Each structure stands twice: as C-alpha cells, then as structure tokens.
Amino acid sequence: MTVPFRFGRYLVALLWHSAPWGFIGFAVGCVFGTLQAVELLESVDDSFYQAMTKVVHQCAPSDPANAADAEQVKGRAPGLSEHASPFGQTEARAERTLERPPP
Template identity: 60%
Template sequence: MTVSFRVGRYLVALLWHWITPFLFGAAAAMSVTLVSLQTSVNAVGLHFQNAIANAIEQCAPSDPANAADAEQVKGRAPGSSDHASPIRRTEARAERTLERPPP
C-alpha cells in the first residue's frame, strides 16, 4: 500500500495540530501521578510509624518501678554470650548437655 503525498501531508498536519495538547495532557497526567504517589508514600510512612509506636507501647513494662528489678535468666552469667560467636555458644551448650545426662 502506498501513501499518496496528499495523505502524508494530511497526517503530518494532523500530528502538528495535536502534538501540543497531547504534550500538555501528558505533563498534567505525570504531575497528578507524582503528587498522588508522594501522598501515598507519606501515608504509608505515617501508618508504619504509628504501628511501631503501638508495638513499643505494648512491649513496655506496665509498672516502670518494677522494670529496674528485672530478673536475670537462670543458667546464664551476665554478658557471657554477648560477644561469643554462635559456633562457640553451640559448643558450650553441647558440653553442658553432655555433662548433665538426661534423667
């Protein structure tokens, strides 16, 4: 199918007349999309902060006076495994198990 010179000129003129409204429409659509995306990201961040604040509130001790009297976990010296590698902690646990056979 061959396009005549007259039809080609018509298509170029049509494109020339519609390119400006198309570009304005594309720019407006892009700006609306970016604003709505920014709004949703801010809303998600706010909900995340509220969720974290609620979790912290629920995990806090009910009586702050008793929080200082926290009980040490039995069977573990304070700070004993804080700096040990996970392999050494596993080895120490295995040695304790072997020292005390199950009943």
C-alpha cells in the same frame, strides 16, 4: 495501499498540531502521578509509625515502678563477659580440645 498526497499532508499537519498537547498532557500526568506516589508513601509511613507505636506501647512495662527490676537471665552468672579469658588462651584451649576430645 497508497495515500493521496493531500490526505498525507493533512495527517502530518494534524500530528504536528496535536503533538504539543500530547506532550503537555504527558507532563501533567507525570506530575500528578508523582504527587499520588508521594501521598501513598506518606500514608504508608504513617501506618508504619502507628503500628510501631502500638508495638512499643504493648512492650512497655505495665508498672513503671518495677521497670528498674530486670530479671536475671537464667544459667548465666552476672558479669561473666567481663571476666572472659583473653583470645589467645581460649584459642589454645580449643586446639587442645580438638587434639584430645574429652572422655
């Protein structure tokens, strides 16, 4: 299929005159798309903040006067980690246990 020279020149001129408008439209579309993405991220951030605020309020003690009375964890002596043996002694005990398993 051959295109007459005049029709080809017309198509090139049409493309030449419409290209700047296409670029402008693309740029404006990118700007509005970016603004929409920013608004979407802000709304997601607000929703996350509200959800976390609800979780914090649900986990807060109901009576602030009793908040200082924390329950002791069962099965653990208070301050046990402060009196732990040094690393070398613990390592030696572990090696002895591996050499001779307890009866």
